[in-house]
Structures are given as structure tokens and as C-alpha cells.
Amino acid sequence: MPSTTAPPLEPYVPPPQTKENLDWASLEALDLSLLSQPGGKQALAEQVLSFINKNGFFYVTNHGLTATQINRQYAIAKALFALPLDEKLKYICDTASGDFRGYKPQSTGKLSGRDNDERYNIPKFTPEHERAHPQIIRDHYEEIREFSLHIHDKILLPLLRLFAYVLEIDDEEALANLHRYDEPGLEYLRYMIYHPRPAADDAAVGNIWAKGHTDYNTLTFLFYQPVAGLQVLSPDGVWRYVRSEPDAIIVNIVDALEYLSGGFLKSTVHRVVRPPGDQVSESRLGLIYFARPEARVAMRPLESPVVERVGSRLDGKYVRALEGVTAEEWARARIAKDHRFRTGVVDQPERDIIAGVPQQYYD
Numbered sequence: 274m275p276s277t278t279a280p281p282l283e284p285y286v287p288p289p290q291t292k293e294n295l296d297w298a299s300l301e302a303l304d305l306s307l308l309s310q311p312g313g314k315q316a317l318a319e320q321v322l323s324f325i326n327k328n329g330f331f332y333v334t335n336h337g338l339t340a341t342q343i344n345r346q347y348a349i350a351k352a353l354f355a356l357p358l359d360e361k362l363k364y365i366c367d368t369a370s371g372d373f374r375g376y377k378p379q380s381t382g383k384l385s386g387r388d389n390d391e392r393y394n395i396p397k398f399t400p401e402h403e404r405a406h407p408q409i410i411r412d413h414y415e416e417i418r419e420f421s422l423h424i425h426d427k428i429l430l431p432l433l434r435l436f437a438y439v440l441e442i443d444d445e446e447a448l449a450n451l452h453r454y455d456e457p458g459l460e461y462l463r464y465m466i467y468h469p470r471p472a473a474d475d476a477a478v479g480n481i482w483a484k485g486h487t488d489y490n491t492l493t494f495l496f497y498q499p500v501a502g503l504q505v506l507s508p509d510g511v512w513r514y515v516r517s518e519p520d521a522i523i524v525n526i527v528d529a530l531e532y533l534s535g536g537f538l539k540s541t542v543h544r545v546v547r548p549p550g551d552q553v554s555e556s557r558l559g560l561i562y563f564a565r566p567e568a569r570v571a572m573r574p575l576e577s578p579v580v581e582r583v584g585s586r587l588d589g590k591y592v593r594a595l596e597g598v599t600a601e602e603w604a605r606a607r608i609a610k611d612h613r614f615r616t617g618v619v620d621q622p623e624r625d626i627i628a629g630v631p632q633q634y635y636d
């Protein structure tokens with residue numbers, strides 16, 4: 274509930290979808306309501322097996338969050354980013370040490386080509402992450418908490434159980450048990466805003482807003498936002514636009530899940546480009562949830578009959594290198610390296626992340 278003294282939030286209305294005829298990726302939707310119906314889990318597992326590793330992203334529908342709830346989160350995000358920079362900088366995140374909690378400013382000056390977005394990451398609502406937040410977050414803390422918990426409990430965990438089933442792991446809680454909410458681990462909800470750049474500035478960086486990459490968590494959930502720009506690298510080597518649909522969450526399989534699944538579930542390669550002409554002057558607000566394994570989870574593939582049958586698709590030397598590396602160490606290393614590029618310590622994104630294991634960039 275908003276606090277009684279909080280000023281009312283200005284309602285958020287998403288901008289219209291683009292009318293341009295873009296090359297859209299064709300993505301499947303998993304209807305989560307099937308999970309509570311007889312035979313539904315089996316049907317979804319077959320659907321997963323039919324599309325996995327083909328198109329990258331997929332959608333989930335009937336996820337239990339309404340457009341009103343989602344637009345409330347955007348309204349909070351919009352009010353947050355409208356705060357004076359000095360105020361936001363009080364909550365700056367310590368990305369140099371691999372900690373992404375709090376505010377990340379937009380790059381400016383000669384580094385402005387590297388990113389044009391601001392982020393605010395709100396970690397799990399556990400004592401470990403108790404920290405200062407701007408008043409606008411405090412005013413809506415309970416509402417943000419409920420939203421985050423719904424994603425964790427009602428969307429993430431059922432999907433992890435489904436993936437354990439797909440991997441034919443006897444214990445269907447095997448993946449879910451690596452994502453216990455109350456255990457240490459940096460999972461977070463992100464508010465994000467990209468600011469439009471002049472055409473010449475965009476052209477100077479090939480119209481790329483975020484270089485082709487894979488994320489470094491387990492699953493990423495991208496909520497409806499209509500400004501086109503997100504693209505997926507399709508198996509035929511073509512970058513295609515990913516259409517955001519009002520009643521669907523876009524889901525991204527990510528590096529930690531690729532590792533845990535012995536490479537069976539491949540990370541989605543994606544990037545963000547300058548939006549099409551009819552949306553080019555819009556700010557692009559984003560609402561994203563990054564699910565992460567618990568901090569102490571070892572970066573080691575789970576035993577799965579499927580992986581035994583088809584063989585691990587991971588490079589053995591990297592699997593050995595990551596033995597003994599925890600999910601937290603790995604994620605911190607990625608964040609810290611990203612920081613070094615974004616803040617100009619290095620001129621190119623670094624590939625060697627931890628223990629000699631590289632991060633690929635795709636453009």
C-alpha cells in the first residue's frame with residue numbers, strides 16, 4: 274500500500290506500438306495457466322522442447338500480473354527517473370566491486386556512446402539487502418515487494434520446475450532449490466530508461482544502444498514496453514526485432530541456466546538498437562526482473578538424463594575452470610568488467626571474465 278502521506282503517482286500510459294513493418298522474430302508463448310490443468314505440464318514441456326534453442330526468447334502468458342499492476346511499476350519508475358540527478362546519485366550502485374543494487378547513471382561526455390540508459394535495481398526484499406532508497410521507492414515499497422514476490426514465486430519457480438521436468442531430473446525442485454528467496458543472492462527488479470539520442474550520435478555507434486550479449490543470471494523477465502529496439506540473434510544469423518505484447522512477459526534463458534543445464538538450454542543472444550522512426554523520440558522505459566541463483570550456488574551443471582543422452586554442450590575446459598566459482602563471484606566479475614568498459618577504464622568490452630572463461634559480444 275502507498276503510504277498515506279505520499280503524493281499521488283501520475284498514472285502511466287504506455288506509448289503506442291510502432292506502425293513500421295519490422296522483421297519480427299516469431300516466438301512461442303507458454304500459457305502458465307496450463308500448469309494447473311491435467312496434462313498441462315507435459316504439454317508445456319513438449320512445447321519447450323519444440324522451440325528451445327531455436328528462437329531464443331519466448332513469452333509467458335496468464336502470469337497473474339495485470340496491466341494495471343505493471344503500469345503502476347512504470348509510474349514509479351518514471352517518477353524515480355524524473356528526480357534530480359544529485360538525488361539519484363545518492364543511491365549510486367557500486368558496480369566497480371560488482372554490486373548492481375541501486376542507481377546506475379547514464380554515461381556522458383566522451384563516453385556517452387557507450388550507453389544512454391539509467392537503471393535502478395531493487396534487490397530481493399530480504400534483510401541482506403536492507404538499504405537506503407529514494408522516497409518514491411519507500412512510498413511504494415510494499416507494492417514493489419508484492420510485485421517482485423509474485424514474479425519469484427508465481428512465475429520463476431514454476432518455470433524452473435518445468436525446466437527440471439524438461440531435463441528429466443527426478444527432483445523437480447532441483448533448480449527451484451537453487452533459487453530460494455530467503456537465501457543470500459542478488460536477484461533484482463530493474464527500472465530502466467533509455468534516452469533518445471540525436472541521429473548523428475547513434476550513427477557514430479552503429480545505432481546500437483546495447484551491444485549483442487547474453488545476460489548472466491538464470492532467467493530474465495521483460496515486461497510490456499512498446500518502444501521497439503530489442504533484437505534477438507536468430508539461428509540464421511539475422512538480428513530480428515522482438516515484439517513486446519501487452520499481455521505477455523518476454524523471457525530470456527540466460528548464462529547461469531545454460532551452465533546448470535549442461536548447455537541444453539542455450540542463452541539468448543540479444544541487443545538493443547535505436548528505435549524505428551515513429552518511436553525515435555520516445556524515452557524507452559523498461560521493467561525487467563533478473564532472477565539469479567543463490568550466491569553460494571556452484572557454477573556446475575546439474576545431473577540430467579537428457580544431458581547424459583545428448584552430451585554436454587558446454588566447453589569442458591570452461592566447466593573445469595568454473596569448478597569452485599560461485600554464482601555470486603561470477604556475476605560480480607561480470608558486473609565489474611561491464612563497469613570498466615562503461616566508465617572508460619578500458620576501451621573495449623573485456624572478454625575474460627573469471628577463471629579464464631570468456632563473455633562473448635556479438636556485434
Ligand SMILES: O=C(O)CCC(=O)C(=O)O
Pocket residue numbers: 483488495503543544545559
Ligand atoms: O532494454 C531491453 O529491452 C533489454 C535490456 C537488456 O538486454 C539488459 O538490460 O540486459
Ligand SMILES: [Fe+2]
Pocket residue numbers: 486487488543
Ligand atoms: Fe540483456
